[in-house]
Amino acid sequence: MSTPVHNPADALLLIAPSCPHCQSVLHALSDLVKSGDIGRLEVVNIAVHPETAQEVGTRSVPWMRIGNYELNGSYSTGELKSWAEKAATGAPAGEYIRELLEQQQLDQAIAYIEEYPDSLPQLLDMMQDEEDSLSVKFGLGAIFEALAGSDLLKTLVPELGKLATHDKANLRGDAAYYLGLSSAPEAARWLKPLLDDPQDDVREIAAEALDMLGQP
Structure with missing residues (x-):
């Protein structure tokens, strides 16, 4: 027993x-x-x-x-x-959110985050986990897109800004995209330096994100 x-x-x-x-x-x-x-x-x-x-x-x-x-x-x-x-x-709530995304239960993952907003920072840790499956990686993007313009996503802007300076280009690009989705004017301070990023795709994402913020 x-x-x-x-x-x-x-x-x-x-x-x-x-x-x-x-x-x-x-x-x-x-x-x-x-x-x-x-x-x-x-x-x-x-x-x-x-x-x-x-x-x-x-x-x-x-x-x-x-x-x-x-x-x-x-x-x-x-x-x-x-x-x-x-x-x-x-x-950690991230384990549960990861399980939902593995099972392709995106709506349930979004509902959980909205009900328990303290779980939102777990998404940032998941972004940096290179061992996650494609289901989880695509699911994370879908969650951020579902939260676009929300107060919840705006609370993550400072932490996303830190990720925008990461040494890995894929994380800088993801962070730039999510900063654009935030609709927060203050996100521009982290996006503008990325216009000079050594990676072409990061520069392109940053420019598109600034357009989303109304700052071409």
């Missing part, structure tokens, strides 16, 4: 009679309740209560919420135990 985690998170599981993976996920979560890794498990059959699926915004099952983490699809007992531990200990 595993050692119970500190302050175990509660879980909500949505299932349906025709779901091929729901039984295995239900069994796994039940085992985690028995072991103390999850404090309480609520199970809802959406064939009986379709309004619950509407409330959480899902059309597919198995869908589960463990603490603040929402997961969709088939997961093993070990994977669910890991997420239960992360939910209980407050693991």
